Amino acid sequence: MNKQQQRSEETRTRLLKAAETSFAQHGFDATGVAKICQVAGVTKGAFYHHFSSKQEIFLELFRRWLEGLESQMTNLREETVSVPEELLSMSGLIQEVLQAAEDQLPIYLEFWTRAMRDPTVMQALIDPFHRYRDLFSEMISEGISEGTLKKVHPETTAKLILALALGLLIQGLIDPRGDDWQRVTQESLQILLTGLRER
Amino acid sequence: MNKQQQRSEETRTRLLKAAETSFAQHGFDATGVAKICQVAGVTKGAFYHHFSSKQEIFLELFRRWLEGLESQMTNLREETVSVPEELLSMSGLIQEVLQAAEDQLPIYLEFWTRAMRDPTVMQALIDPFHRYRDLFSEMISEGISEGTLKKVHPETTAKLILALALGLLIQGLIDPRGDDWQRVTQESLQILLTGLRER
DNA sequence: ATATACATACCAACCGGTCGGTATTGTATG
DNA sequence: CATACAATACCGACCGGTTGGTATGTATAT
Numbered sequence: 001m002n003k004q005q006q007r008s009e010e011t012r013t014r015l016l017k018a019a020e021t022s023f024a025q026h027g028f029d030a031t032g033v034a035k036i037c038q039v040a041g042v043t044k045g046a047f048y049h050h051f052s053s054k055q056e057i058f059l060e061l062f063r064r065w066l067e068g069l070e071s072q073m074t075n076l077r078e079e080t081v082s083v084p085e086e087l088l089s090m091s092g093l094i095q096e097v098l099q100a101a102e103d104q105l106p107i108y109l110e111f112w113t114r115a116m117r118d119p120t121v122m123q124a125l126i127d128p129f130h131r132y133r134d135l136f137s138e139m140i141s142e143g144i145s146e147g148t149l150k151k152v153h154p155e156t157t158a159k160l161i162l163a164l165a166l167g168l169l170i171q172g173l174i175d176p177r178g179d180d181w182q183r184v185t186q187e188s189l190q191i192l193l194t195g196l197r198e199r
Numbered sequence: 200m201n202k203q204q205q206r207s208e209e210t211r212t213r214l215l216k217a218a219e220t221s222f223a224q225h226g227f228d229a230t231g232v233a234k235i236c237q238v239a240g241v242t243k244g245a246f247y248h249h250f251s252s253k254q255e256i257f258l259e260l261f262r263r264w265l266e267g268l269e270s271q272m273t274n275l276r277e278e279t280v281s282v283p284e285e286l287l288s289m290s291g292l293i294q295e296v297l298q299a300a301e302d303q304l305p306i307y308l309e310f311w312t313r314a315m316r317d318p319t320v321m322q323a324l325i326d327p328f329h330r331y332r333d334l335f336s337e338m339i340s341e342g343i344s345e346g347t348l349k350k351v352h353p354e355t356t357a358k359l360i361l362a363l364a365l366g367l368l369i370q371g372l373i374d375p376r377g378d379d380w381q382r383v384t385q386e387s388l389q390i391l392l393t394g395l396r397e398r
Numbered sequence: 399a400t401a402t403a404c405a406t407a408c409c410a411a412c413c414g415g416t417c418g419g420t421a422t423t424g425t426a427t428g
Numbered sequence: 429c430a431t432a433c434a435a436t437a438c439c440g441a442c443c444g445g446t447t448g449g450t451a452t453g454t455a456t457a458t
Contacts, residue, residue: 004423004436011437027316029228032413044415045439054414106315113312116305116372117226126373152390159370160387166369167362173315174325188359191351195394203402203457210403231447243449244404253448 012050014040016064019057024107028058028114059124062111066128072096073135083143084193087161091185094165094172109173133158143196150198157196164188211249213239215263218256223306227257227313258323261310265327271295272334282342283392286360290384293364308372332357342395349397356395363387 001009018040022031033054037047051057072093080086115121136158143149168188172181200208217239221230232253236246250256271292279285314320335357342348367387371380 002424002436007422008437027228027312029226030316033415034413043439045417046437048415049437106312109308109312109315112369113226113305113308116308117229122373129373153386156383156386157390159367159383160363160390163366163370163387164359164362165366167364167366168358170311170365170369171358171362174328184355184358187352187355188362191356191359191394192391193394195390195392201458206457207403232449233447242405244406247449248403 008050011040011042011046015042015047015050015057016061020061020107023058023061023110027106028054028110055118055120058114059121061107062121062124065108065111066124069097070128070131073132077135077139082148083139083146084148084197086139087193088186088189090161090165091182091189094168094185095182097169106173108169133162136161147198149196152196161192164192207249210239210241210245214241214246214249214256215260219260219306222257222260222309226305227253227309254317257313258320260306261320261323264307264310265323268296269327269330272331276334276338282338282345282347283396285338286392287385287388289360289364290381290388293367293384294381296368305372307368332361335360346397348395351395360391363391 015036019031019036022036022039025031033044033047036057037044040046047057051060076089076093077086080089111121111125115125133155137154140149140152140154140157144151144154168181168185214235218230218235221235221238224230232243232246235256236243239245246256250259275288275292276285279288310320310324314324332354336353339348339351339353339356343350343353367380367384
């Protein structure tokens with residue numbers, strides 16, 4: 001890699017990093033491009049050299065986040081054996097998501113909110129989201145055919161599980177240190193599995 | 200109430216109504232005070248006569264929403280008999296929330312996002328939220344002592360149920376016409392109850 | 399007469415994005 | 429190896445437009 005390319009890439013990541021924390025702290029609208037540049041230690045010229053608009057740097061962050069999530073989920077699937085076990089190990093994933101971001105968790109909400117207004121962002125959200133759902137749906141179907149799960153409707157159950165994950169994440173947002181969400185997730189999944197498991 | 204008060208109150212509600220739809224459609228930041236006034240059919244003078252800032256009219260809407268939710272929930276509790284039945288009738292409530300707002304659902308997300316930045320809004324959100332949780336917690340405890348529910352941890356289960364409700368709401372936001380969320384909610388609660396019910 | 403409820407005109411601040419220019423690195427040529 | 433040229437990466441002053449909020453005037457009810 002060139003010296004130039006190297007420098008370029010570094011500024012780019014600095015900008016992304018700066019944008020991420022800024023968006024997380026103050027939201028998309030309240031974060032000026034100038035502020036992002038200041039945090040990144042570059043100028044507007046650099047910014048608009050790398051990104052064509054404020055919207056675009058946001059979308060870039062969004063995509064990266066979704067990609068990370070998806071790869072985590074697929075990794076998960078490969079490591080486990082039975083479906084119920086697989087579901088239980090989900091709690092670890094939720095915990096990871098919660099911890100990974102720490103202070104900048106609100107950016108996820110920002111993603112969501114903006115998706116509601118902007119069709120481009122919405123599409124970027126919906127597609128992976130549906131893939132997650134399908135992934136869960138397949139998991140359920142698998143569990144049914146392997147005889148570890150009751151004969152429930154896979155798609156509905158997938159929605160149920162996703163709802164649980166989303167809801168716990170959001171509650172974790174409100175009450176970050178109030179509770180051991182790892183434990184709550186674990187127990188919740190236990191209860192859920194009691195209703196799902198074939199015995 | 201005299202003629203002046205009557206007029207005053209009408210403008211106030213018009214402003215609130217206008218703000219609600221505008222915030223829902225375009226978000227807090229993207230909605231100008233001027234636009235709210237235009238929709239309401241009054242001028243800025245009227246606006247700042249009734250509300251000291253844009254933030255304040257937002258908070259007013261927020262409080263009203265939370266109050267509405269809470270009263271709906273307490274109503275629900277009085278009408279039903281056994282706890283499992285009570286939980287099942289929750290699905291109706293979720294459905295109501297989804298329908299009631301229709302186009303302006305995103306405003307709830309707006310509430311949430313702003314709460315993450317603004318301590319005032321956050322407090323206004325957390326307090327009722329904890330009350331909801333306590334309400335559920337009591338429901339569970341009641342169910343346990345009346346012998347219809349297994350001996351689970353009430354608070355954890357309350358979080359689980361709230362998570363489910365929140366998650367389904369959010370998925371409903373993404374996919375408003377994709378599915379019969381009423382049915383999904385119903386079935387999800389069924390599955391959950393299978394894991395909770397004492398038999 | 400006086401307070402209330404609103405209208406009008408206006409401002410200072412800010413913000414996303416542009417643009418002409420510069421500095422540094424890479425490359426072709428003699 | 430030196431020179432000329434080109435491409436890339438970046439700078440920072442600037443602009444048009446918007447916005448929340450204010451100052452002041454006016455009409456109407458009490």
